[in-house]
Amino acid sequence: MTVSSKPGIARNASPYLYGQEAAAVARILASGQYGHSDVTEEFERQIAAFLGVPDAVAVASGTAALHSALLAAGVGPGHEVVVPSMTFCATVQAILATGATPRFADIDPATLCVSDQLVMEALSPATAAVVPVLFGGRAIDLSAVQGELDARGIAVVEDAAHAFGSRTGTRRVGATGALTCFSFGPIKNLTCGQGGMVIPRTPQEADTIRRLRLLGVTQSQNERANTTTYRVDGFGLRYQLSGINAAIGLAQLDHFTTTEHTRRSLWHTYRDALAPLDGVRLVDVDADHAVPHLCQIRVARRDRVFAELRSRNIAVGVHYPPNHLQPAFAAWRRPLPATEQAGAQILSLPFHQHLTEKDIDRVVAALGQAIKSAGDT
Incomplete structure (x- = not known):
């Protein structure tokens, strides 16, 4: 327990x-x-x-x-x-x-x-x-x-x-x-x-x-x-x-076998629940071989979707703002088009071992609503 x-x-x-x-x-x-x-x-x-x-x-x-x-x-x-x-x-x-x-x-x-x-x-x-x-x-x-x-x-x-x-x-x-x-x-x-x-x-x-x-x-x-x-x-x-x-x-x-199984199962549950949603692209972590640490999606109008979900008390995050755009690292900035596009689209969904399938269903339902709301504004 x-x-x-x-x-x-x-x-x-x-x-x-x-x-x-x-x-x-x-x-x-x-x-x-x-x-x-x-x-x-x-x-x-x-x-x-x-x-x-x-x-x-x-x-x-x-x-x-x-x-x-x-x-x-x-x-x-x-x-x-x-x-x-x-x-x-x-x-x-x-x-x-x-x-x-x-x-x-x-x-x-x-x-x-x-x-x-x-x-x-x-x-x-x-x-x-x-x-x-x-x-x-x-x-x-x-x-x-x-x-x-x-x-x-x-x-x-x-x-x-x-x-x-x-x-x-x-x-x-x-x-x-x-x-x-x-x-x-x-x-x-x-x-x-x-x-x-x-x-x-x-x-x-x-x-x-x-x-x-x-x-x-x-x-x-x-x-x-x-x-x-x-x-x-x-x-x-x-x-x-x-x-x-x-x-x-x-x-x-001592319990890592359970951790491994649980995190993979949660990621696959998200994958299946997200599949019907339009406008959502799941970032592939190769979950059959990985022990997933994040469950990330890419969406248009990410900042609006983020705000909508946060307003519903769903703790989405962004992992991570690209480092080459940070002030501390500006001296080494160079064009990175794929990184910059991803940096504007990525959204991390709640992902930890306390989650239930019901929790994931609530997140995905709210995500669908947030995407629609973001598109309407």
Whole structure:
């Protein structure tokens, strides 16, 4: 039984707890291991086992995961990083934090994701990395151009904040060979309350990220307890994941099969309910392989439809305003016609595990009314 509130359609997204999370946190509080602890390392081991990878490195957030991964891939000042403009601003801020600059790429209108062709078109002589965003949970396959990227020394750092549990073929995202970054924020497919994870490609990358997350200190907490000194080898940050957050993540992981099934079922329910509506285009997340994070549509007169639905207490949202149009990133603006058109049309419908089929029917009925009303004004 869930212990979460049941916000229905009045929330666009909402955490979902299974009931064991509070007890797991209570055990950590009783143990006194509030910070990075053995529980954090157990969370890393279980995530690695779930994905079928040799290692996983827990960090404080999805943004910390991206920043650490880019640094481990050697990205820094003077470099450009190819990234879709259609993403949360955290992706771009992580690039800027390395001293590199973004080179915005356009998207496939059907998926809101970059494609291999669009990535190649965006490359420049200064490109050091590509950050494909697995938007809405959809996995991206760059295997057709991976050889060319490798030959140019360009790293692929996946922003899989939306895509924990999604698959490419038979493999989970994170097990496909890219340097992959997950977010375990409050409304993600798996939550730690706040947290992130990097799936390194090599033991060297894992070691680098572990040093980065602990202020450049080379010894673990247990190792430091048995010595009178410690060694700082280089730059680092306070990016560790606390035992409290890791305990929540472990409890969530125990129920991920249910999460996966529920989110796919909700997305398919929306798909079937939306099919009769004129003027609505559902953004395809490949839900047979993805664990959907968003349910998005494209509509004309989006802002009017948004206002109509909000007036009916239906919590629609917009994920996301294109970054290349943001004032902070104006220096790297370039024409991105597909992104700009999508940015004016996309609408995120309420999507979380508290929803019922009745809730979805209410959303879709109200959407039909809102589209008609928007067209009449």
